[in-house]
Amino acid sequence: MIRKLTAAAVGLALASSAVFAASHGGGPFDAAIKARQAHMQLYAHNLGILGGMAKGAMDYNADLATVAATNLATLATLNQMTYWPEGSDSFDNENTAALPKIWDNFPDVAKKGQALAEATAAMQAAAGNGLDALRAAIGPVGEACGACHKAYRKPKE
Amino acid sequence: MTARWLKLGAALALAGAAVYWMTLPEKSDPAGLAGIKPDAERGRQVFLQGGCASCHSAPDATRETRFVLAGGRRFESPFGSFVAPNISPHPDAGIGQWQALDLVNAMQHGTSPAGTHYYPVFPYTSYQNATPDDIVSLFAYLQTLPADPTPSQPHEVSFPFNIRQGLGLWKLAFQRPGWVLANPPSPQAERGRYLVEALGHCAECHTPRNFLGALDRSRWLAGAPNPVGTGRIPNITPARMNWSELDLMTYFKQGFTPDFDTVGGSMAEVVENLSELPDDDLRAIIAYLRAIPAIE
Numbered sequence: 513m514i515r516k517l518t519a520a521a522v523g524l525a526l527a528s529s530a531v532f533a534a535s536h537g538g539g540p541f542d543a544a545i546k547a548r549q550a551h552m553q554l555y556a557h558n559l560g561i562l563g564g565m566a567k568g569a570m571d572y573n574a575d576l577a578t579v580a581a582t583n584l585a586t587l588a589t590l591n592q593m594t595y596w597p598e599g600s601d602s603f604d605n606e607n608t609a610a611l612p613k614i615w616d617n618f619p620d621v622a623k624k625g626q627a628l629a630e631a632t633a634a635m636q637a638a639a640g641n642g643l644d645a646l647r648a649a650i651g652p653v654g655e656a657c658g659a660c661h662k663a664y665r666k667p668k669e
Numbered sequence: 670m671t672a673r674w675l676k677l678g679a680a681l682a683l684a685g686a687a688v689y690w691m692t693l694p695e696k697s698d699p700a701g702l703a704g705i706k707p708d709a710e711r712g713r714q715v716f717l718q719g720g721c722a723s724c725h726s727a728p729d730a731t732r733e734t735r736f737v738l739a740g741g742r743r744f745e746s747p748f749g750s751f752v753a754p755n756i757s758p759h760p761d762a763g764i765g766q767w768q769a770l771d772l773v774n775a776m777q778h779g780t781s782p783a784g785t786h787y788y789p790v791f792p793y794t795s796y797q798n799a800t801p802d803d804i805v806s807l808f809a810y811l812q813t814l815p816a817d818p819t820p821s822q823p824h825e826v827s828f829p830f831n832i833r834q835g836l837g838l839w840k841l842a843f844q845r846p847g848w849v850l851a852n853p854p855s856p857q858a859e860r861g862r863y864l865v866e867a868l869g870h871c872a873e874c875h876t877p878r879n880f881l882g883a884l885d886r887s888r889w890l891a892g893a894p895n896p897v898g899t900g901r902i903p904n905i906t907p908a909r910m911n912w913s914e915l916d917l918m919t920y921f922k923q924g925f926t927p928d929f930d931t932v933g934g935s936m937a938e939v940v941e942n943l944s945e946l947p948d949d950d951l952r953a954i955i956a957y958l959r960a961i962p963a964i965e
Contacts, residue, residue, distance in 0.1 A: 556929040563925055567915040651944070654923035655732065657931045658940070667900060667934035 541600035545608045548595040551587065558583045559653070562635065565643065566650045572643040581639035584653070585632040588625070602666045609666040621664065628656040692837020694780035697773050697801075705805045707769065712810025715803045717945050718868040719796070721811075723938040724753045727819070732941050738763070739817040744790055744897045748882060749826030751790040759816035769808040776804055779840065786836035788824065789882065794844050795870035798863070843883035854960050861957025864950060874902045874935070891964035900934070908963035914955055921951045 561580040564570040601612040614621055631652040638649040716722070726735040728742050740755035757763035764771070771782040779786055779793035787793060829835060848866055853859040865871045876884045877893035892904030903909065912920070916927045921943040924932040932940045943951060 559925065559929040563919060563923070563929055566923075567919045569915055651923055654925055654931065658924045658937055659732065661931050661933060662937040665933060667898070 539605050539607070541597060541605055542607065544595045544597050544600050545605065545610075548592065548610075549608075551590070551592065551595070554587055555584065555657070558587070562639065562646060562650060562653075566647045572646070574640045574642075577639035577646055578636070581632070581636040585629070585636040588629040588632040592625075609668075611664050611666055614664045617663075621660070624656070624660040624663070627659065628653070631656040688838075689834075691841060692834055694784050694786050694837065695774075695778040696780055696784070697770065697777060699770050702770060702773065702801055702805060705802055707809035708806045709809040709813055711803070712806035712808065714946070715799075715807040715868060716810050717942040718864055718950065719799070719807070720869065720939060720942050721756070721807075723935070723942065725756050735938075735941070737815050737817050738811070739819040740821050741819060746790065746882070746897065748830045749824060751788060751824045751826070752822040754821035755817060755819055756811065757814060757817040758812050759818055762818050762820050763816060764811070765816060767808070769805045772808045772811075773801055773804050779836075779844075786833045786840070788826070788836065789839065789843075792870040792873045794884070795867055795873060797844065797846065798848065798867035803868070839881065839883070843881070845886070849886055849889050850957070850961055853957065855956060857953050858956040858960045860950075861953035861955070861960075864954050865957050869954070871905075875905055888964055890958075890961060895934075898935075904964070905958060906961055906964045907959060908965045910958060914952070917955050917958075918948070918951055921946075921954070 558580040561570075562577060562584075565572045565577060596610075596614070598615055600608065601610050601615065602608050603612045631649075635646075635649040635653055638645040722730070722735040722738065724742060724744075725738040725740055726742075727737065727739045730737070738755065738757040740753045742753045744751045744753070755763045758765045760766055767782060774780040774782070775787065775791070776793055776796035776799055778797070779789065779791065781787060848862060849872075850858075850862050850866070853862050872884055872890055874896060875890045875893060876886070877888050877891070878896065879885055890905050892909070893902050894900075895902055912927055919925050919927075920932065921940060923944065924937065924940045926932065931937075943954075
């Protein structure tokens with residue numbers, strides 16, 4: 513009787529911890545998902561500096577713009593293989609918006625990544641050459657970000 | 670007794686005829702287009718303002734290939750599945766045999782060249798306010814785009830919504846002429862009203878619908894369940910839209926949100942079009958969005 517109760521209690525505890533894990537992360541891909549979200553956050557932070565100057569929300573500063581653009585260009589060339597393991601998609605993990613088709617269309621994903629690398633390299637070359645050059649270079653960066661998000665990111669609910 | 674039945678029968682037949690007549694598809698008078706000069710360059714602006722590609726390009730279209738209007742995108746709704754048709758200039762698969770007047774009838778009345786009703790998934794309740802000049806120019810521009818041979822797919826709509834004559838009743842009940850924002854506060858907001866209410870058909874996603882799929886104008890642009898998917902489309906009335914003009918211009922031109930995420934969902938394709946419009950148009954849209962009633 514006691515053994516049965518213990519088994520039931522252990523079973524219940526296991527089941528509830530699985531539920532807890534599902535709703536609070538704790539999945540096998542959490543570290544990878546966190547790492548790539550941090551990568552995206554670094555893009556957004558550096559873009560925020562360039563975009564803030566482009567839209568006139570902050571003063572143009574050639575040195576700061578070049579630093580931010582160099583960061584972007586560097587980020588875009590990092591090999592991200594380690595944080596996109598197979599199975600870490602939005603179908604099986606609720607803490608990511610990465611659609612499963614990323615893993616089915618790898619050549620296209622790589623092509624879109626290459627487009628971002630090119631757009632950010634152009635931004636790196638332009639950012640120190642005045643506000644107009646920076647403004648002209650930011651459109652293609654936004655397009656490159658958006659092209660991948662449009663195809664491979666689950667829309668927000 | 671027999672006479673009474675006959676009278677009732679006659680009255681019913683008359684009522685039936687009246688309903689039939691009232692639900693006949695409407696067409697414009699060709700004379701209304703006399704003297705209008707088509708301008709394909711202006712037509713391209715109308716094409717971008719109207720977002721034609723966002724529905725009529727192929728399902729896998731990119732920013733570059735979206736000018737091929739092959740159709741084939743599916744829109745799942747409570748009434749069935751609608752499939753966007755081919756509107757490329759192909760003579761058989763597309764609209765290669767249309768005249769400008771056919772496009773006027775389609776956009777202003779929701780009437781096909783064969784004289785049948787279109788489903789309001791084609792947003793003619795918005796496009797009805799498009800000017801004949803803009804439609805004629807749009808038609809000229811559409812003819813310059815690549816012809817594509819992909820055949821249009823039939824809609825998959827079940828009874829009773831598959832009876833097209835019934836759409837005449839729907840139009841009688843729900844196709845309201847005129848504008849929602851009756852008195853725009855400035856010429857700029859008035860231009861924005863044309864772009865948002867007529868061509869841009871923003872309300873088709875940002876305004877909730879009733880059980881027959883008609884827009885609830887009392888909650889104009891106040892956010893709604895996604896009409897063709899999951900999730901919600903946001904409230905963009907002044908009650909919730911607190912982005913600055915700079916934020917909105919950046920969003921429209923580059924697709925960046927104020928925290929430098931990128932535009933998502935079906936809005937991504939809207940921004941592909943907006944980003945190619947002149948700044949004056951985008952500022953007009955913002956002026957309009959500031960002028961509409963704030964609805965929580």
